[in-house]
Amino acid sequence: MLVLGLETSTAAASVALVDGDGLLGEMFFNTGRHVSRQILSLISLLLKQTGVEFEDLEGIAVALGPGSFTGLRVGVATAKALSHASGKPLAGVPTLDALALNAAGVTGLICPVVVARREEVYTALYRWQEGRLCRLIPYQAVTPASWVGYLASYNEPVYFLGDGVQPFEESWESLKEKAVFLPPENSFPRAAHIARLGRERLSRGERDDIFQLKPLYLRPPAAVYKEL
Amino acid sequence: MSSIILAIETSCDETAAAVVEDGVKVLANIIASQDIHRRYGGVVPEIASRRHLENIGPVVQEALDQARISPAGVDAIAATYGPGLVGSLLVGLSYAKGLAFALKKPFIGVHHLVGHIYAGFLEYPELPLPAVCLVASGGHTSLFYLVSHEERYLLGSTRDDAAGEAFDKVARALGLGYPGGPELEKLARNGDPQAIHFPRAWLEEDSLDFSFSGLKTAVANYLRQRKEAGLEINLSDVAASFQEAVVDVLVGKTLKAALKNMAKSILAVGGVASNRYFRFSLKRSAREAGIPVFIPHPVYCTDNAAMIGCAAYYQYLRGQFSSLDLDAAPGLPLEVL
Ligand SMILES: [Zn+2]
Numbered sequence: 001m002l003v004l005g006l007e008t009s010t011a012a013a014s015v016a017l018v019d020g021d022g023l024l025g026e027m028f029f030n031t032g033r034h035v036s037r038q039i040l041s042l043i044s045l046l047l048k049q050t051g052v053e054f055e056d057l058e059g060i061a062v063a064l065g066p067g068s069f070t071g072l073r074v075g076v077a078t079a080k081a082l083s084h085a086s087g088k089p090l091a092g093v094p095t096l097d098a099l100a101l102n103a104a105g106v107t108g109l110i111c112p113v114v115v116a117r118r119e120e121v122y123t124a125l126y127r128w129q130e131g132r133l134c135r136l137i138p139y140q141a142v143t144p145a146s147w148v149g150y151l152a153s154y155n156e157p158v159y160f161l162g163d164g165v166q167p168f169e170e171s172w173e174s175l176k177e178k179a180v181f182l183p184p185e186n187s188f189p190r191a192a193h194i195a196r197l198g199r200e201r202l203s204r205g206e207r208d209d210i211f212q213l214k215p216l217y218l219r220p221p222a223a224v225y226k227e228l
Numbered sequence: 229m230s231s232i233i234l235a236i237e238t239s240c241d242e243t244a245a246a247v248v249e250d251g252v253k254v255l256a257n258i259i260a261s262q263d264i265h266r267r268y269g270g271v272v273p274e275i276a277s278r279r280h281l282e283n284i285g286p287v288v289q290e291a292l293d294q295a296r297i298s299p300a301g302v303d304a305i306a307a308t309y310g311p312g313l314v315g316s317l318l319v320g321l322s323y324a325k326g327l328a329f330a331l332k333k334p335f336i337g338v339h340h341l342v343g344h345i346y347a348g349f350l351e352y353p354e355l356p357l358p359a360v361c362l363v364a365s366g367g368h369t370s371l372f373y374l375v376s377h378e379e380r381y382l383l384g385s386t387r388d389d390a391a392g393e394a395f396d397k398v399a400r401a402l403g404l405g406y407p408g409g410p411e412l413e414k415l416a417r418n419g420d421p422q423a424i425h426f427p428r429a430w431l432e433e434d435s436l437d438f439s440f441s442g443l444k445t446a447v448a449n450y451l452r453q454r455k456e457a458g459l460e461i462n463l464s465d466v467a468a469s470f471q472e473a474v475v476d477v478l479v480g481k482t483l484k485a486a487l488k489n490m491a492k493s494i495l496a497v498g499g500v501a502s503n504r505y506f507r508f509s510l511k512r513s514a515r516e517a518g519i520p521v522f523i524p525h526p527v528y529c530t531d532n533a534a535m536i537g538c539a540a541y542y543q544y545l546r547g548q549f550s551s552l553d554l555d556a557a558p559g560l561p562l563e564v565l
Contacts, residue, residue, distance in 0.1 A: 036318055040329050040552040054330060069274065073281055073315060074322045080285055081326025085299050211285045214278075221274035 001203055002052065003059040004043065004082075005195025008035045008075035009067025009095040010114060010163055015042045016191035017050055018199055025050040026192045036074045057088055059207075061198020063189060064092040065216040066122035066139060067114055072215040080210045089207035091198035094216055098193035099162055100126040100133055102186040108157035109136075112189075113164030113172075116141050121164040122218060123147060141218045144171035151175060161186045231544060232295075234302040234327070235537030236288065238320030239312025239340045240367070241265055241276045242530070243283035247295035247302070248537030251346075252353050255295035257527070257534040258287050269406045270396070277315030284323050291533075299331055306540030309337040309550075310557030311367075317556035325552050336540040337550035339560060341368060345380075346539035347528040348495040355522045356492035362482045364506075365498035365530075366392035366407070369438045369478075370562055371485050374495070377542045382562050383485050384436025391474055391500045394440035398447050398470050402463055412467050413503050419468030424450060426473040428480075436485050443473055475506045479513050486519050494521045497535075502526035 002024075005016045013035045016026035027042050047054060062079035065072045076092075083090035099112035103126075110126040110133075120143050125136045144164075148171050151158050160172050161182040172179045201207075230250050237244040241262045247255040260283045265271045292299060307324030310317060321337070328335035344363045348355060360383070361372045369386040389397070392409055399408020404415065426446050429439040447470050454461045478500070486494050494514050500506060501523050514521040528535055543549075 034555050036322055036325075037553045037555040039322075040325055043329070044552075069277070070315060070318065073277055073318050077281060077284065077319045077322035078326040081323040082330045084285055084288065084323075085327045085330035211289070214282060217278070221272060221278065 001058045001199055002056055003061055003195045003199040003202065004057050005061045005191040005198055006039065006075050006079050007063045007095070007098065007189050007191040007194045008039060008071040009063045009065050010071065010188055011068070012188045013039060013042065014191035015039070015046050016195045017046055017052060018192065018195040023192050024052070026190065028188070028190065030188060035071050039074060039078055054086070059089045059091060059199065059202040061091045061093055061195050061202070063095045063098060063194050065095050066116070066141065066218040067095050069217065076213065076215050080213065083210050089202055090210055090213065091201040091206065092208050092213050093194045093197045093201070094139060095189050096122065096124045096139055097133065097135065097197055099189040100124070101193040102161055102190065103159045103182055104128055104133065106159050108159055108180070109151070109154055110159050111151065113160060113162040113168070115164045115167060116219070119143060121147065121168065123164070139216060139218060144168040148172065148174050163187050231303045231541065232297065232301065233304050233306055233537045233540050233544065234288070234291065235306040235533040235540055236284070236320040236324045237308045237343065237531055237533040237536045238280045238284065238316050239308045239310070240316060240531060241271045242532070243280050243287050243320070244531060244533035245288045245291040246533035246537045247291050247297060248350070248534055248541065251538045251541030252350060254350070254534045255297070256291040257532055258291045258294065259532055260287050266406050269400060271313070273313045273315055276313060277319060280316055280319035284319055288323065299327065302331070302333060304334045304336055304540065304544050305331070306336040306338050306536055308340045308343060308536055309554055310340065310560030312340055312558060314556050314558040317558060321554070321556050325554070329552055334544070334549040335552055335554070336543050336548070337554045338536045338539045338543070341370070341562060342539045343536040344497045345372065345374070345495070346542070347497045347524040347532070347535035348522055349542070350528060350535055350538040351524045352522045355495060356520065358489065358491050359493045359495050360482060360486040360489060360491040361495040361497065362478060362501070363498045364391045364478055364496070364500035366390060366396060366409070368498065369440070371436050371482065373485070373489050373491070378546070384438065384481070385562060386438040386440060388439050388441035389444060391438070391440060391478060392498070394444050394474060395500070397444050401448055401451060402467060409499060409503065412471065413505065415464055416467035416471045416505065419462065419464030419466070421468040421472035423462065423465035424469040426469055428473055428477050430477070430480070436481055438477065438481065440474065443470070471505055475509050478506065479510050482510065483513055483517055487517065491519065494519050496521070496523045497529055499530045502529040
């Protein structure tokens with residue numbers, strides 16, 4: 001199954017093409033350019049370089065967040081439109097699941113952290129078990145201080161990764177030798193993982209309704225916040 | 229051969245899609261309004277963006293269904309790219325570009341104000357040029373000189389509040405709901421427009437610019453003074469007198485621009501052009517001056533996608549297509565059009 005993946009939930013943007021279990025091509029840019037300016041050019045170039053026609057695609061996968069609201073709007077709107085125009089099935093994939101896959105294979109806890117505004121991070125907790133990623137808790141937005149307090153209750157190494165590692169390093173380091181940091185290349189979710197996880201869903205027959213699909217914002221708009 | 233354009237407009241809080249044939253035949257014009265903003269007394273950008281992302285697919289599909297056309301049957305896809313709220317613009321723009329990419333059809337980015345102007349050509353494709361066009365809405369108040377479909381000039385703009393914005397703010401001061409324009413207009417119908425004299429900002433002798441913030445302050449001062457003095461306030465009279473002051477300036481400056489430039493016709497568009505008292509006043513004054521006036525149906529005055537489809541049609545005829553790298557331009561200047 002030939003699936004196109006779109007990832008635009010952080011400052012970086014990437015697109016990838018998977019065919020069955022294999023990765024045919026992937027492009028990643030972390031240049032701070034506006035995602036809406038480059039996303040279709042990236043898809044176009046990816047298809048050209050892999051010799052695949054848009055018509056040949058069998059599905060589209062898109063990162064649902066949590067992450068940058070603007071990035072998610074561009075990615076999800078683009079993916080919905082591609083699916084709407086072509087009738088190809090669409091699968092949304094939580095960004096933190098894809099990010100956690102960057103740490104596949106480690107022994108211990110996997111903790112992706114993505115910067116959120118208001119000095120918080122979007123996060124969840126995973127474990128790599130029997131060749132699969134298992135999520136242990138719901139996706140959430142938390143302050144690093146309260147989050148490390150919770151993580152300290154685990155007696156095993158925590159592998160941190162994501163663009164929320166560096167800005168809040170002091171918090172994570174309070175876990176002392178239990179905190180393990182992955183190299184910076186692993187800081188961003190990759191479209192290859194979005195495409196792979198999306199393909200898994202699509203091949204199970206799960207497709208999202210393009211008229212119902214929403215990003216995982218994890219937070220109400222600020223105006224609603226004030227009301228609560 | 230006819231050309232069918234699918235157009236999308238999401239610059240503020242209306243999710244709109246239309247199918248327009250040859251720039252004049254509206255095969256579908258779907259508008260999903262977001263009533264949720266009423267309770268906040270104004271448009272909340274993050275809420276608007278989220279609603280657009282939920283509405284856009286169904287709205288586009290409804291437009292296609294109503295036009296009885298498949299996505300592959302359209303000749304080009306158009307969308308507003310600015311000015312407007314960035315999050316709102318990005319949803320419609322990304323959707324339109326995605327459709328164009330998948331369908332391998334040309335994409336046309338449209339300036340929101342050019343869209344408003346073309347609401348006029350949608351209904352009156354033969355309106356005599358050169359024309360003077362007033363665009364008056366909640367976000368803009370500008371006068372343009374339209375020479376041809378390729379050539380137009382900005383004659384003047386508001387220096388502070390837009391006319392529609394003044395309506396909304398005064399409506400709020402009078403305790404009316406949001407959006408205030410239509411509510412205030414209703415209230416003004418039972419009032420005396422001459423009851424209170426509010427100031428008109430005509431600015432410098434030859435200026436075609438506008439200013440409405442002084443008027444807004446004058447209304448607020450009037451209300452406060454009456455209240456402090458324990459005097460009764462006739463809200464209908466306040467509404468009517470305020471409306472009279474705004475319309476006076478809008479009509480006066482539009483007429484002045486038309487006479488000064490020897491325009492063959494006058495066009496008025498934008499949400500404020502759906503105000504009945506304004507329509508009546510402009511028509512009356514223009515008739516006296518002997519200049520024909522064109523004001524589109526109210527549904528084409530407020531934000532809609534049919535006007536974007538019409539503007540896109542003239543760009544389509546000129547082969548003026550946009551790159552799929554086109555980004556949203558929230559602060560797109562008026563001079564660019
Ligand atoms: Zn408008």
